Amino acid sequence: MKKTALLGFGNPVRSDDSVGCYVIEQLQRRLPANPDLIILDMGTSAFEVLFQLQGNERILLVDGVINTGEPDGTLYHLPAAEVEAAIQDDPMVFLHSLKWDQALSYAKKILRDDYPEDVGVYLISITNTKLNLGMSPAVLAAAERLVGIIADRLGLAVQPAVAPAAAP
Template sequence: MKTAIMGFGNPVRSDDGVGCYVIDQLRKSLGEQPEVNLFDMGTSAFEVLFQLRGHDRILIVDAVINTGEAPGTLYKLPAHEVEAAIQDDPMVFLHSLKWDQALSYARKILLREYPDDVQVYLIAVDDTKLKVNLSDAVRAAGDRVVALLRDSLLVNS
């Protein structure tokens, strides 16, 4: 099963960078895997849409703020529960496009090649100040996601 794993976030905004942290840790622990593509998305999304073609599964990792839960709380859900409606506005600014909107565009662009299996791992955060370190709770949650993703890859290989 060919899998795309996409980590989103801003690594200079403290805990918001947890998605990028997860991708970095997966690169270190997995090495090169022919059936797994790791995408450190940072804060961009649109340019990767065409690279999703041919994947059977997409796994997304990102921070979520204002959940009311403790930092480090982990949520896993199917993407259709949080996918934003597509915007047919030709003036959509590519740098302001978020992953949930990008998935809507991917569905439209890839048509039948859009995979049925798209899962989202969200980690609750409350610190998005201008600094480069993750809090201990969010780093621990990122490490849990790395372990879950590695286990998922082993089960589906």
């Protein structure tokens, strides 16, 4: 297996926005240990992405995405090149408010030849970002599908889930 880092983003107290963290938590619990695999809950930080990319051959990011116009739970897989191409080069960006997509763009410039060739982004469409623990049923179902998709992509067997209750 390629040396891989899995990075999940989200806010665990903002309902469906916790989806990236949930997927990462499930992968941490349900995938077998592997010395070539790092699984990190990045929370709402993004600048740290720069430090996780170096030394890995493959990076997979997971997050929720709002305002897609698609139903909650719609799953997207984007190659990093598509995300990086959408970023405006802003030399005045405040690093403490840097988002992971911006971090990818800057990392490519900073790391140059050390930037991983295999970078992918998985997004799940969400609308509920209210203060609440737990996710809506559609987003939770998509998160569980994504756990399986990522495990398959890595060629690893995933253990069965014990899913939390969905938010009302």
